[in-house]
Amino acid sequence: MKMRLCRALIFGTAALGLMAGSALAETELRITWYNDGNEGEVMRGILDRYEEANPEVKVVLDVVPYKAILESLPVQLAAGEGPDMARVTDLGGLSEHYLDLTPYISDPSYWESNFGPFLKWKRQPGDDKAISGFMTQLTVTGPYVNKTLFEQAGVALPGEGATWDDWAAASREVAQKLDIPIPMAWDRSGHRVAGPAISMGAKMFDENGEPALVDDGLKAMAAKLHEWHQDGTMPKELWGSVSGSQYLGANEDFANANVAMYMSGSWQIPQFADKIGDAFDWWAVPAPCGPEACTGMPGGAALVALNTSEHPEEVGKLMDYLSSEDVLNEFYGKTLFIPGHLGLAASGVEFDTDDPRAKHALETFAAAVPSISPTAFDLQGYVNNRVMFNALISRLGEAIVGELTLEEAYDRMSQDIEQQIAEKQRDG
Amino acid sequence: MAHRTPVESDEIRFGERLNAIAAWPVRILFGLLDAPFRAIQRLIGIGRMPYIFLIPNLAFFGLFVIVPLIINFAFSVTGGDELFLEDRVYVGGEQYSYLADCDNFLDPQSCREDRFWRGIYNTCIFVFFQVTFMVLFSLITALILNREIRGRGFFRAAFFFPVLLSPVVVALIWKWILLRDGVLNAGLTSLGFERILFFVDPNWSMFWAIFVSIWAHMGFYTLILLAGLQAIPPDLYEAAEMDGTKRERVFWRITLPLLWPNLLVVIVLALIKAVQIFDEVFVLTGGGPGTATQFIVQYIYTTGFANQVQNFGLAAAASVVLGVVLFVLTLVQLAVTRRKEDA
């Protein structure tokens, strides 16, 4: 008897599960989302209030591993099986699947004036009108230092206008004096290299606007990185361990005071505030300089509407709510994200932290935005930028472990980019 | 005390229990199906009944394996980044010739698609060492477990345990041990050695890739060999002992020849499994350093799925090449099992 009940239960729930997502009277909107920190919880709270005010709409946040955003979502979108909205980072690459919200939002001019420069990142080449979403966070790449280690070693922080060489030398000195295993670490990511390369004079595009990754500026930065890996300034564990374009960060090592200087970006702030607390002074410093500029790379994640949605009206309405100044003020404030809303950027967001280090870091990165090189903005807005980043990091990684010489790596980078873009353009 | 058969007693007890639990719903279900099947049998005759039994399996198989294989082949002769076949551009053998574009096939660096060729060479090295040591250690373990030892059941289970773990878990377990601050390095430093950054050194990475995959799968092959050892009639050994034959000689003259069919199955199975190695090593080493442990399946996965431009065509072409290799290997296995059946 017990068995039978059990069986009935299992199959009953099986049938339910198998028919998931049908037979609901209200409109259901699905957002595919990933989390780096607490943003999912904050967003859920905001959505709960929206649902209360709009009982006919239900919004479901489907949290996936970031891997699924990068790998599965594009295939799902191409097959027409996507959700209504998604939080994505490959802004240009997925743009053919975005929904133009212009007809569905109440005030397109609000979007233009507050999200203007970032709307461009989500448009397809040749389009200058579409509005498809807003930045859940704007990010700027830049370095952090462990100021406590510098103080303990008695090494002064290089000041305004210091070059990457100055910083590398200072980090080495700190590590040597205190016996720290890693003087300087960079995220294993082409996006992280792009800013410093532009500072060294890399142009990224030729005069026709076609991608031209390898030039003297890039070579100058790549050669430095190569050398730093050989002389022990940078650890081979990050760039020289995995293959291809896989991401690896040094945030854990930095949080454990194993790293004097860490090149990453503004998105680490909430995590560091949480993890490091006051164990040491982690300090964001302005992007070091090269002969051409002192720039980081802008970037970030956007919440976009997708053209697979069957409820564009409701999506537009929800987007109106989420993008409103009050809601975004709350969202950015609680998540400690740099606002991707010009009005809020100008007036300043009330960040929900008492941590002086976090506050300082947020100020430093926000202050870095105006000094970002136009080349960096163009690169971030370029549809195939990830092809360039991936070619850069994977080939540089192979050069660092000695599989390729630097010259061979440069050739392979150009060849990779050329081949992938050609493949993409084959069918127009 | 006669020749003990631990296998059967367990089996029967468990079988009875399972029968008792599952019998009646199964009986009702299958009983209900009896009438329709009887009707079909009357309609088409006994001679065609095997097709009826095959249909459900073949239907699923065709739908989810054969059709994708055909689509995969179609991908390999088309280009572009579109998903639906009708949107893709026919390019003929271009993807294949791109893969084969080499000045010197022995030097991946001279190839257009250097990573594909490095994947092939890495796979060859991996397969050679992994299969050799897998078979060697499985054999030693099986021989030892075949001895009269206390707690044989426990030891047999201990060696089998990792077979049940998922590849991701296996890789995470070992990665956690092998990290810079991992327990293995703690052991090394306490013995006065320098720390080793295992995943930065190509040779160490390859070593651990091989070691971990052997660790995870050895138990399965050990059991197959153990079954073979236990099937060898004891009187053969008794006769050999009467003649005063040396142990080593007994091993080479009796054990190995009689174990050979099982050993062949183990070799072929291990070979096929090794060629398609992916998840374990991917999570463990990420294919690095550089491309030192990037194997052929990882190349296909990255090219067709994980890159920004998902190059389905090139990945499909590479997988067709892999498929042909695997097919040849399985044909070898077929021949082996055939010979065994005849024997």
Place this chain on the structure above:
Amino acid sequence: MADAQTVSTGRLSQMLTARRGGKSWHWTDVFTYAYLAFGVCLMFGPVIWLALSSFKTPAGLQEFPPTLLPLGQIEVEVEGYEEALPLFRVTMEDGSVRELAQVRRIGIIAQMVDPADPGTSLRVPIDAREPIREFRVAWENYTNPLERFNFVTYLNNSVIVTVVATLVTLLINSMAAFGLAIYEFRGRNAVMLFVIGTLMIPITIILVPAYLVVTQLNMVNTLWAVILPGAATPTGVFLLRQYMLTLPRDLIEAARMDKASEWAIYWRIVLPLSLPAIAVLAIFSVMWRWNDFLWPLVVLNRSEVYTLQIGLNAFQGELDVQWHYVLAMTVVTLIPVALVFAFLQRFITTGIASTGMK
């Protein structure tokens, strides 16, 4: 003793076999037990280490050399301070060692108080202090991620997928194996060739085409998309067929004489006799389905149909590997495997040995 003697003489003859009963140990006996002891450590050690580590705090995980047991810093209530303060062992300038609680840290100087004398505060360089720790289990490694999502739903989905998929697999595989083992018919060799030829195609290489098929069948975001594609396993057909080939044919002939239908022969005679092989396939099927990750990740993107493997990985963001969560969640997925193993291990190992590729 006499009994032992007979056992050993009976077995002595087996190649590289028993120790010579009663006499001194042969070197092979020493080697045998040394090998086995080492093997057990090697097989279980890593898993136990993983389980122990999963109870450590993030700080504890980063420690080098690692401690065997999970430790946490002691915190003490000090009069005049609202929150509990972390306790340190401090080497003072005069060389004496005191236990002090830390109020705050400014730069490289820590401000500390003696819990016994909260009135006076002391300034101590931070490298002169060392945290005092006690045995503490970091349950939050488990509770935090489990609270963040709907664990029960995911568990339920995983169980449904595993159970339904295994039942479907057993049914259709055993039918096909029956057809291939019992009958001589046209095309049998072709089908066998097909089965064996595809025995070893990894799903990874047909991921995208298989996804296309699933979308065309409208199965995306249903559990069927995970259950059905892997059901017709060539491995299962192969294993069952090889076992069924060994069954005595006269039983089947006798049943036919009694006018039993072919279906009845299948389920009344052949199936019960093949139970050991079916059970082995069942165990493998359960393991495959329970551990499946990449394929569900592609075809399931709505949280109400997530399986445990996807759900447990959902906290992995763009940024980092949070080892304390990864280890804890790995242990969670390991628990059912460990249970299956603990209860069924004798049966699994003997079953495979008896069916294993006969």
